[in-house]
Amino acid sequence: MPEPQDTEVRQLDARSLRGLAHPLRMQLLDALRFGGPATASQLAEKLGESSGATSYHLRQLAAHGFIEDDPERGKGRERWWKAAHRGLGFDDSLLVDADPAVRGAAHLYLHEVATTQTRDLSTWLGTRADWPEDWNRSWDMSSATLRLTPQLTRELTQKMHELIATYRDRCTDADAADTAQVRLHTHAFPLTTDQETPR
Structure with a gap:
């Protein structure tokens, strides 16, 4: 989750979540957030989709x-798009919303985020030889198991976000x-381990 009071982060609500919770829409938004402004045709080529679907x-x-719209680029025939916010915030209350459609959208959104994160890491592992040695000495893939x-x-997650x-x-x-x-x-x-069950 984003750090508190970040005005560049859009907080998802029931309506906006239902408008976003689609794998291709989430990929398109990520492409614009991290790759910068683009047209539907450019995004279609990048994601291996039809321009009709991306449009x-x-x-x-x-x-x-x-x-x-990106007004600095939208002077030609094709429409240029840019992300409206730097990040997104997710409220856990969406997972227990009274509307089953909202709950379903919340679960789809979280699973797509997890899939994207796994894909990002796999892409790095597959392409890290293309990066300079300095980057190959800087990356990290680690885990820790604590009893908390x-x-x-x-408290720990809040401190991590504050540090970032x-x-x-x-x-x-x-x-x-x-x-x-x-x-x-x-x-x-x-x-959940063999010795313990959720309480």
């Missing part, structure tokens, strides 16, 4: 306020030769 789902994302209460787990936030604006020159977008995934969840 339709881009219009749906725009209708729900996730993306918007729910309260301590919330302090690095957000450390590199201001996006064109510098030694910078890249670095993806950080955080996961914290209880494990």
Whole structure:
């Protein structure tokens, strides 16, 4: 979840979640957030989809306020799109909403996020030989198993997010030769073992 009070992060509600919870729409939004403005045709080629499908789902994302026209580029025949927010915030209450359609959309959204994170990591593992040695000494794939209460787990995740936030604006020159977008995934969840059952 994003750090608190971040005005560049859109908090999902029942209506907007139902407009986003589709695998292709989530991929399109990620492509615009991390790859910058693009047209439906460019996104179709990048994602291996038809331009008709990308155009339709881009219009749906725009209708729900996730993306918007890019006025600096939209002077030609094709419409250019850009992400309207830097990130998204998910409220766990959506998982227990009274409307089963909202609950279904919440589950689909979370599973698609998990799938995307796994795909990101697999892509890095498959392409890391293409990166300079310095990046190959900087990456991390680690895990830790701790015995914690729910309260301590919330405290730990909050501190991790606060630490990450302090690095957000450390590199201001996006064109510098030694910078890249670095993806950080955080996961914290209880494990069920043979000796223990959920309580």
